[in-house]
Every structure is written in C-alpha cells, then in structure tokens.
Amino acid sequence: MKHYxxxxxxxxxxxxMIIARLNExxxxxxxxxxxxxxxxxxxxxxxxxxxxxxALIGEVVAGLKDLAARPDIRIDSIGVxxxxxxxxxxxxxxxxxxxxRAYRDxxxxxxxxxxxxxxxxxxxxxxxGIQFINFNTLFQLYACHKEGFRPFEEAAQYVFIxxxxxxxxxxxxxxxxxxxxxxxxxxxxxxxxxxxxxxxAGADISKxxxxxxxGHVIGxxxxxVADFGYDIPVVAIAGHDTGSAVAAVPAKDEKFxxxxxxxxxxxxxxxxxxxxxxxxxxxxxTNEGGVEGTTRFLKNITGMWILEQCxxxxxxxxxDYDFKTLGEMEQSGEPFRSFINPDDPMFANxxxxxxxxxxxxxxxxxxxxxxxxxxxxxxxxxxxxxxxTVFNWLxxxxxxxxxxLHIIGGGCQNALLAQxxxxxxxxxxxxxxVEATAIGNIMMQFKAIGKVxxxxxxxxxxxxxxxxxxxxxxxxxxxxxxxxxYTALCEG
Numbered sequence: 001m002k003h004y005x006x007x008x009x010x011x012x013x014x015x016x017m018i019i020a021r022l023n024e025x026x027x028x029x030x031x032x033x034x035x036x037x038x039x040x041x042x043x044x045x046x047x048x049x050x051x052x053x054x055a056l057i058g059e060v061v062a063g064l065k066d067l068a069a070r071p072d073i074r075i076d077s078i079g080v081x082x083x084x085x086x087x088x089x090x091x092x093x094x095x096x097x098x099x100x101r102a103y104r105d106x107x108x109x110x111x112x113x114x115x116x117x118x119x120x121x122x123x124x125x126x127x128x129g130i131q132f133i134n135f136n137t138l139f140q141l142y143a144c145h146k147e148g149f150r151p152f153e154e155a156a157q158y159v160f161i162x163x164x165x166x167x168x169x170x171x172x173x174x175x176x177x178x179x180x181x182x183x184x185x186x187x188x189x190x191x192x193x194x195x196x197x198x199x200x201a202g203a204d205i206s207k208x209x210x211x212x213x214x215g216h217v218i219g220x221x222x223x224x225v226a227d228f229g230y231d232i233p234v235v236a237i238a239g240h241d242t243g244s245a246v247a248a249v250p251a252k253d254e255k256f257x258x259x260x261x262x263x264x265x266x267x268x269x270x271x272x273x274x275x276x277x278x279x280x281x282x283x284x285x286t287n288e289g290g291v292e293g294t295t296r297f298l299k300n301i302t303g304m305w306i307l308e309q310c311x312x313x314x315x316x317x318x319x320d321y322d323f324k325t326l327g328e329m330e331q332s333g334e335p336f337r338s339f340i341n342p343d344d345p346m347f348a349n350x351x352x353x354x355x356x357x358x359x360x361x362x363x364x365x366x367x368x369x370x371x372x373x374x375x376x377x378x379x380x381x382x383x384x385x386x387x388x389t390v391f392n393w394l395x396x397x398x399x400x401x402x403x404x405l406h407i408i409g410g411g412c413q414n415a416l417l418a419q420x421x422x423x424x425x426x427x428x429x430x431x432x433x434v435e436a437t438a439i440g441n442i443m444m445q446f447k448a449i450g451k452v453x454x455x456x457x458x459x460x461x462x463x464x465x466x467x468x469x470x471x472x473x474x475x476x477x478x479x480x481x482x483x484x485x486y487t488a489l490c491e492g
Contacts, residue, residue: 003074005449006033006067007441008060008165010082011241012263013308014038015056017063018435019073020442022451028465030435030442034063040102049105051161053088053096057168064226075228077445078221079237080165081244081437084182084288085137088164089155094173097151100161101144103135104349111143112136119200122281127194129276129287130184131300137183138201145202158207162239169234170219173209176236178243180211181289188274188287188295214238214291215448237444238291242266242298244440245408247291247455248433250463255403257394259387259421259429260436261411263305267390268298269398283393291444292455297397299390302342304411307379309353314372321372329373330380330416336482337374338366339382341490364489384420385479385486391425405429408436415469422471423479431469433462 004019017034036059040049067075088100101107112134116124121132130136137160144152159167160179167173175193180186185197191211198205212218216236221228238244245260246268260266274287275297288296307326314321321329338361340347350356357375361368369375395402405427407418412431422429433439443458452458 001072001074003076005442005445006064006075006078007438007445008063008078008080009241009244009435009438009441010038010056010080010161010165011437012038012040012083015059016435016438017060018438018442019067019075020439022446022461026461028439028442028461030439033067034059040104043099047106049102050099051086051102053099053161053164057165060165060169061225064221068226068228074230075232077233077235077449078169079235079441079445080162080169081237081239081241081441082161082165082179084160084179084240084242085135085140086161087137087140088159088161089151090157090159090164090167090173091154092156094157094167094171096164097154101140101149103140105135106349107147108139108143109134111146112139114146115139115142115201119197124184124197125281126276127187127197128184129188129274129280130182130186131284131286132184133300138185138197141198141203142201155207157209158203159209160239163209166218166234166236169221169225171222172219174212174216174218174236175209176216176239177211177213178289178291179239181287182240186289188276188289191289212236214243214444217448233449235445235448237441237448240288241437243288243290243296244438244444245436246270246296247440247443247458248436248462249406249408250430250432250459250466250468251406252463255400256406257391257402257404258406258408259411260409261303261407261414261417262409263303263308265301265303265383265387265411266298267301267387267394268296269394269402271295271297271399275397277397280397283397285393285397297394299393301383301386301390302347303383306342306347306353306357307376310357310375310379313352313354319372326376327414327416329376331377332373333371333377334374335377335478336381336485338369338378339385339486339490340378342379342383342386344490366489380417380420381482382486382490384417384424385483387421388424388426388483389487389491391427402427407431408433410434412469418469419471419474420479422473423475424483426473426476426480428473429471431471433466
C-alpha cells in the first residue's frame with residue numbers, strides 16, 4: 001500500500017484534488033483525482049454575487065469517497081487552499097447560514113472609500129501593510145454591516161473559505177494565518193487581528209476562530225464525511241492559494257521575484273520581515289503571510305481575467321477560440337498598436353470586457369482595436385508591460401538584488417506571455433511548476449507529517465521533480481520603447 005497526502009485546491013474558476021507521495025527514490029509523484037468547475041454566480045438577478053459553496057463541498061466529499069474506495073492507497077493527511085478575502089458566515093453549530101458573497105460583488109466598492117474616510121488610509125496601511133483593494137475582507141465586512149446583511153448579523157463565527165472547508169471536514173474552526181493575512185485587518189508584526197479596525201467595520205472580533213499557522217493539525221476527518229477506516233488529520237497548510245504557490249517556487253536562494261500567474265497575477269518577493277514604508281504605501285504594495293514566518297511582499301495585478309472574459313464574449317458570438325488559436329492571434333498583427341492598464345478599475349467586472357477595452361483606447365487617444373486578434377495581442381502586451389512596472393518597484397524596495405523571475409501557476413504554460421514578460425522586464429524568467437498551489441499545499445503537508453524538514457528541502461525536492469523552462473530577454477530595445485509609450489498613455 002502506498003502512502004499519500006491529499007491536496008484540495010480551489011481556484012476562482014476551477015478546483016482540483018491531487019494526491020501525492022515521495023517514492024522510494026525521494027521523488028515527488030502526483031495524481032490528479034478530481035477536477036471541477038467553479039464560477040461566481042448571481043442569485044435572483046439582484047446584482048449580488050456568490051460562490052456555490054454547497055457544490056464545492058459536494059465535489060470534495062465525492063472525491064474523498066472515491067479515494068476511500070481505493071484499497072491500494074492510504075491517505076496520511078488532507079490540506080485545503082483557496083483564493084483569499086472571502087468569508088463564510090456560520091451559525092453556532094458550524095453550519096453555513098447562506099452561500100458566501102464573492103469578492104467581485106460590487107457591494108464593497110463604495111464601502112472602501114467610506115471606511116477609509118472614517119479611519120484614515122495611512123493609519124490602516126501602517127497597521128496592516130496591505131494593498132488597498134475594495135474587496136478586501138475589511139471592506140466586505142463593513143459593507144455587510146452597512147447593508148444589514150442577514151448572515152453577517154446572525155453569524156456565530158466568521159470563517160474564511162479554506163477554513164470553512166476544514167470546518168466541514170473536521171467540525172473544528174480555525175483562522176489560518178496566511179488566509180487571514182489577505183483581510184486587511186491583520187497586524188503582520190503581532191500576527192493577530194487588529195481590534196480597532198474590526199470595531200470600525202461594525203464586526204465582532206470574538207467571532208473569529210483562533211489564529212493558527214501553516215503546519216497546525218486542525219483535527220481528524222469526520223467518518224460521516226468519508227470513511228477510510230482510519231483517522232486522517234486535516235492540516236492547516238498555507239490556506240491562501242498564493243501562499244501555497246509561493247512555497248512551491250523552486251528557488252535556489254532569496255534573489256528572486258515570483259509571478260503567480262492565473263486569473264489574477266501576483267508579483268512579489270519573499271521577505272523575512274514586513275516592508276511597511278512611505279514608499280510601499282504610495283505604491284500600494286501588500287504584506288501577506290508566508291510559510292515559516294516569512295512575508296509575501298507583493299502586488300495584485302489583473303491577470304488572465306481580461307482575456308478569459310473576452311473569450312466568454314467571443315463564445316457567445318459563436319467564436320469559440322481554443323488556446324492554440326488564441327496564441328496564433330496574439331502573435332499576429334501589428335505589435336504595440338494600443339495598450340491598456342490591466343489594473344484600471346474599468347476592467348474589474350464590466351458588462352462587456354470587449355466594450356471596456358475599446359472605450360479605454362478611445363479615452364486615451366489610441367487606435368481602437370478592430371479585430372479579435374488585435375484585442376488578444378493588446379491584452380498580452382499590456383500585461384507584460386504592467387509586469388515591468390511592478391518588477392521595477394520590487395527592485396527598488398527589495399533589500400537584495402533580483403536575478404530571476406519565477407513564473408508559477410497555470411499562466412506559466414503560456415510560452416508567448418512568458419517570453420514577452422522576460423523581454424519586458426529585461427530579466428530571465430523560469431517557468432514552473434504549473435500546479436504550484438497544489439504542490440505547495442502538498443509540501444506543507446509533508447512537513448507537518450515529518451517527511452521534509454523545511455522550505456529549503458521542499459524547494460529542492462520540487463526542483464528535482466519538475467522541468468523548468470527558461471526564457472532570456474529578447475528585443476529589449478523595442479520593448480523599452482514600447483514601455484515608455486505605455487507608461488505615458490496608461491500610467492501617467
């Protein structure tokens with residue numbers, strides 16, 4: 001019988017369950033056992049957007065029951081990671097009161113500005129070191145308070161998404177540190193929730209479960225969920241998917257930046273201590289919790305979301321472009337014709353992404369894209385140029401040189417974007433692993449059950465298990481000239 005750990009990994013557009021083990025040669029072996037879609041849903045056409053948590057939990061339970069029926073394997077632990085910021089409101093019995101609101105729900109847009117005016121932008125940042133984004137948990141809770149949202153009012157506990165899954169599996173509630181760090185009410189110095197910020201949001205600090213750190217054993221899987229015939233510990237890994245992904249960066253030393261590339265792009269460095277300064281405040285950088293007490297100093301960048309939304313619109317028009325076709329479209333046409341700033345608020349969740357792109361180009365005095373290929377190329381070039389802006393800021397703020405960019409996650413499979421990113425930033429890019437989040441989840445479970453010692457050993461094992469693709473900068477003069485135009489048009 002072979003011993004495995006089980007990683008449950010929820011992304012904003014899909015989820016997967018992967019089992020993994022270290023074989024007799026100490027090499028990582030993985031097997032995907034379940035994959036399923038995920039999507040934000042609008043209920044009752046009322047402008048409120050939710051996650052179908054019931055369906056997601058059902059997928060996890062079905063996957064666990066499938067594993068329980070396999071006599072050839074033994075599961076030694078389970079770990080859960082998800083996207084950040086969103087919470088489930090549960091009753092005194094740990095039951096979900098209602099499906100959780102999704103971070104793209106517009107209810108927190110006005111709430112952020114109102115809360116900042118009430119408390120003070122500088123004060124909030126000094127306390128938390130967190131990037132201001134309207135959907136951060138702090139502003140969601142304030143929006144719930146202002147709206148009189150019934151589940152918020154009736155909640156016995158506020159539980160972040162991965163912690164809710166673990167609660168369902170074990171019956172025990174925790175507040176894992178890395179997912180809590182996305183909230184904008186964690187003090188990264190004390191690693192505890194800031195009471196003043198919570199009180200100002202109209203929330204109750206006593207309703208948060210105890211804070212725990214990656215590696216903590218939450219409890220055993222309830223046999224009524226899935227009966228394996230033995231106890232399986234559920235481990236609090238880095239519950240924030242980016243926290244798990246960064247743990248899987250196969251870096252040799254500290255002199256790297258990372259780009260977790262997917263629906264969102266997150267670019268940052270790994271720091272021993274939070275970086276909270278006047279400059280980091282001006283640039284709106286964030287300090288989120290990492291494994292082994294590290295800080296993920298990073299910036300959120302709108303990633304493949306824009307292209308994903310365009311694909312959906314094209315499909316409704318009868319044009320179902322696959323990734324190969326999109327790649328050909330992106331390479332065709334005139335380079336550097338027009339640009340967008342992917343982080344402009346108008347691309348957050350517009351009724352029409354294609355319309356928003358055309359409107360942006362018109363507003364900034366640029367040629368309006370006339371073909372789908374022009375739009376596809378515009379998105380990829382703009383994203384690579386935005387990466388340069390953030391990479392330059394990281395070089396300015398880091399206490400060490402940045403010799404390489406590690407691109408991880410699903411987006412690292414896009415060879416064109418990887419090459420353009422290397423061209424744009426003028427630095428080598430190393431791509432892999434694709435399933436970085438799940439692998440980081442797996443490795444933290446290995447650490448919790450004593451199979452690996454620390455992050456250095458974890459990263460060495462990952463580097464041994466995967467093949468990295470390296471990209472060197474090309475056409476740097478043309479990209480530098482394009483960057484000057486991009487900044488003047490889109491970031492001035």
